[in-house]
Each structure stands twice: as structure tokens, then as C-alpha cells.
Amino acid sequence: MSEVLEREGVEERAESIRMIRESAAGIAPRGGDRKRIRALRFKEPGFDPAVLRQMGEQGWIGLRVPESRGGAGLGMSEFCALAEEMGAALAPEPLIPAALSAALLAAPGAASGAEGPLDALLGGDQLVLTAWQEAAGMLEASGTADAARVFIPQAGGAQAFLVPVREGGRLSLRLQPREGADLTLEKTQDGAFYGTLRPAGGEVIAEDVGGALELALDEAALATAACLLGVMDQAFALTLDYLRTRQQFGKPIGSFQALQHRAADLKVQLALSRASVEAAAALLDGGADRAARRAAVSRAKARASDAAMLVTRQAIQLHGGIGYTDEADIGLYLRKTMVLANQFGPSALHRRRFAAEAREDEA
């Protein structure tokens, strides 16, 4: 458990989460800057480096990094609240992947060579992304030295990559600069870019990071679940507005019972997602063991992925024809969900993991 959390009681915790949400609204307000989102779509790097720097200045990238390493030392409950707000705002800045890299650079196995990149990353001056993934739909790093690393989110804006490589049975971390790297980019539905990187050596800046990476990937998966929660929450709010105002057959369409029941069903999925995400975050903050952590994270991510797909699909349906236009903002939430739902593990992977890890009293 982090030192900050140990000092604080329940009320202080709630207050710190509230303050996180408030400061989030200052940089990426819920639903308030869709013009900005549209302007950044499909153009490299797919986000605004100045906004990422602001996020660094706010201490968000190092929110989970211990104070002794220059971070804020806050918990997953705070980070999930922040990720939820970023989701609701559709912010394209790669906060979760950046935080994952920060966790690795601040890990116990990090060498002195990691300090410079960590400082630059925490301040938001440099984006360092972890190129851990070798195939679609995974949540583990194999560390194959020469295998291409795929699906690196927002790779076009990175100044350097952390490449986990298995050496002598342990994962060490190589720092590969963007400059001169064999990197290709592919557009994603939300207007961002996935990168594919061919590893080409680089300085070893941390050793034996297997455990740290596993934990960081779990935290990224949970934060992504929180982000999806924000996406679906905002999509649902827009849809309720539409149901209240759109008139057909002489009355608001929200007065038709079939649509009322559907909206009620979506609300249930939203509530389950929130409960699952917040409980998992609290469990991690309370210092859960590995199996309990993996089970809780997987339960939250599976729920959030499936619920967000359902809610955003139905949001399009309930908007009718206008929902199928690109100019209607509701489609932005569907596109974001199409990208995030399978990031850091699709729901099938998380269901398998839950089945393997959950104790009977959790099942």
C-alpha cells in the first residue's frame, strides 16, 4: 500500500478523488471539447503534445509513482477516477500507456539510466511508450528479442520506447529512441494511431522487471476499464438527452415504453461496471494478493468492455439515422469504445483469467 494512502482516512480519500475529477475537468472537460477531438483525429500524432505536457504538470502521469521517485504516490482509486474523466472527455492523449511506462521506469529494478527518461516522462516533456505486445489480444509480455512489437497506442508521438526483452529467463527493459527506429503507424477508429516497432537493441535501463510489468499491465487494464466507464457514462447521458428531446409521433421518443426499458437495461450495465471498477480499485489500494488482484481487474475489464460496447451501440440505435452520421458526436463514443474494448485484454481473455484466478467466494 502506498505511503499516502496509509496516512489518509476514508473522508480524505473521497476528497482527493473529488479533487482529481475537478482538476481533470480543467484540462479535458466532460463532453466540452469535442471540437478539439475532431481537429486532432486521423492526423499524426493523433493527440496534442501540449495537453500531454499539461497532464504531466498536473502530476497525472506519475500519479501512481511513489513520491520518492518524483510521483504523487496516489492510489488506483484516484487513477481510475482520472481515467474515467479522460474517457468521458474522449481525451486522445495516451495517459494510461504513459503511466504504464512511468511505473516501469520507477520500478525497483531500474538502473540510474532510467532516471532521465522518468523525469522527462513525468513532466510530460517526453512521451516514452512501452512496446511490450507481440500479438493481438494479449496481456503478457513474452519478451522475444527480435519480434515486432504491435499495437503501441499513440506511438507516433513517442520520443522513446521501452522494449521488454527476455534475457536469462528474466525480462529486462531496453530503451530504444524513436529516432532511427523502424516504426510504422496505422490509423484507428477513434482517430489515433497504433504503432508497430521492430526492436533494434538499445541500452538496458532496468533488469528483472517481469513482476513490475505484470502489475503495471493489470493497472493499465483496470484504468482502461475506468476509461470505458467514462466513455459509456457520457454516451448514455447524451442518449438520455436525445430521448427526452427528439419528437416523433407527437411526443418525445423517450416516452415509448420499449425505449424506456432499453434505457433502464443500459443503466443496469453502467451501474454494474462502476461497482466493479471501483471495487477493483479499492481492492488494489488495499494491497490484494496476486490472484485476488488479477481476478478483480479481469472482472472489471470484462464487464466494462462488454457494457461499453452495448451502451455505445445502443446509443447509435437510439439516435436513429442521425446516430449513423459522422457529424453527430455520439459516434465518437462508439469509435473510442471499439478501440479501448480490446486494449489491455479483450473480455474473453479476462473471463479466462478470472476463471483461473478467482476464489470460489468471488465466483
Next chain:
Amino acid sequence: MTDLNALSDEAFRAEVRRFVESEFPAELRNPAHRLHWDQGKAWFEKLRAKGWVAPGWPREYGGMGLSASKQIILIEEYERHGVARLPDHGVIMLGPLLIRFGTEEQRQRFLPRILAGEDIWCQGYSEPGAGSDLASLRTEAVLDGDHYVVNGQKIWTTLATDANWIFCLVRTDKGGKKQEGISFLLIDMTSPGVTVRPIINLGLHDEFCEVFFDNVRVPRENLVGEPNKGWSMAKALLGFERIFLGSPRQSGYALARLKMLAERMGVFDEPDFQDRYTRLRMDLEDHKDLYETYVAILRRGETLGADVSMLKLHQAELFQRITELMLEIAGENAGLLEPMGGNRDLHPSGQFIEARPTTIYGGSSEIQRGILAKNVLELPG
């Protein structure tokens, strides 16, 4: 020209198959999006040369004069080969309407130009405030001497950018029941006051448009049928068309692509996937059987009842479920904008998005369920 109706079904099917296999441009098979006129023009010219532009029209008006059962064979063969749809509202919608409700003068004026590819028609029904509740449409046509003056806006007008004529439902009477003040009007889109604006859809394509009318003067003789009878005329034409929205074709292609994707992702043999895939396959086979029962109705020369709504409802949702499973198994590929590795068949996000509007257009699933509940099951309310 041979009398195609005199051929046996087998011989006719073989003739259609020979024609599409030798003449249909290979690069246009199974396109991901509706073709624009310039993309499909070469195929239109082949159809024109063969006299096959209008399968359902009587031969006296230049059509093929095919019986319902022969038309179904034609469509089955087109679908089997992946023949792309042209901008065909003139052939499918307006032609039959003029033949049934128009004056001989209107037929002589408009039908040959459709067959020659000189007039491309689009359909102006929906409006921003009149979607599912189409009868509440407000685009207005006011008589002024020998002209109607049209003001208003249409939306979801498919391929309006390609068209030079639009047939519209317009309001000509604001009193009384809303269905009874609607007329059917033909409007030259080159008239002053007509503006077309393409709408970019979720797939980032421009199939749909908005069409604006600002004091557009339309000659009185462009009104089809009697004034204020447009609603019942348009409705009378819906029967035959509705079956095609329930065709198993879309779901069939999607299922084949789901299989390719599953093989590529290495999950095809997993028991969980096999169970879900098989469920969808069986849904599709059952759907084909259901579809056949409606095809048989048309073959017998009978008209379709309101229960045909079941076909469109089930096909659209099956298509969507297939593409939803694509996203689930594709991992991060589900988020890619373009096809995987440039292979058009491996494009889960594109196919998922393409499936979204099928439960919205042509009568949304909510509307279809309402029809089934009220008109078929005769439930109260």
C-alpha cells in the same frame, strides 16, 4: 429477344449466371459501399445493351417483363455473384410507380430516360423531423398558377449527389389526417433553389445526402396520381421491396468473413468460438428457410403481408451479431480504421460499422416490432 419467361427456371438461371460471370466487372464484386453512378456506369451499359436494366417492368415499357419467380432467380444469381447495386431508384421505385399510377404522358416522358441512363433518380421521403414518423413530413408544395412552389428539406437521400431527378413526398394539405395531405412530386434537381449536401456517415463515406428546397418551382404536370394521395401510392409499392431487406445475403457474406477472421486470429477451432459460430450459422440457415417461405408467396403471385417485417428484423440483427463477434475475437485489430493487412475481407471494424444502420433504415427494428405487435399479433394499444 428471347422470351425469358418461356425458359425453364434452370435454363433462365444458367443464362443469368453466364451473363454475370462473363460481363460483371470483377473489381466491383461485393463492394463495401454503395457504388456511385460513375463507378457502376460500365455495368449499366452492359445491362442496357442486353435490355436487362428493368427486370420488373412490362416489356411494352422496355422492361424484361419477368414474372415474380424469374425476378427472384435473377436476384439470387446477382447476390450469389456479388453483383453491386447501382443507383437504381428510378428502376426499382419510380418506374413501377409511374406504370401503376402515372399518366401515359409521364410514362413516355420518364421511363425511356431511366432505361437509357440519362436520368438518375433519388428518393426524397425522410426529413429531419420525420424519420420513423414519416407521415409527419413538412416539405411543402403550394400551388401557384401552373407550378408548385416547394420549400423544405429531405434527409438520408441515398446518392443524391449522383442524381438529376428526385421523387418526393410533399405536403399539399395541412388540414385533416397527416397521411391524407401528402402528394407525390417529381422534381428536376437542376431547378433553381435545389441544394444537395452530402452527409459523411459513420463509415466515413458519403452515401447519404440532405436535399434542400428553397422556393423551387415545379411544373404541375410533375405530380403523380391525384393530389393528397401520395402516401397510399408510396405505401402500395413497399410490398415487393421489403423482402430484399430481409435477404440472407448480407449475413451470409459476413459469416464467411467471420470465419476468415477467426482462422486468421487462430481461434476458429476453439470450442467457445465454435459454439458461437455454429449458433450464428444455424440462425442463418433458419433465416434462409424463413426467407424461402416469403419467396414462395411471391412465386405464387401473391402479395406479402405485414408479417414480412420479421424477415428484415431478424436479418438486420443477425448481421449485427455476426459483426459484433468479429470485434470480440479481433483483439486490437477491432480498433483499426483500415482492413487488416490491406485484405478487404479482414476488416472487422468496417463490417461492424456497416451493420449499424441496418436496424435503422428501411423501417427501424423498433418500427418493425411495432408492426408485428399491432398489425400481425393485433395486440391492443
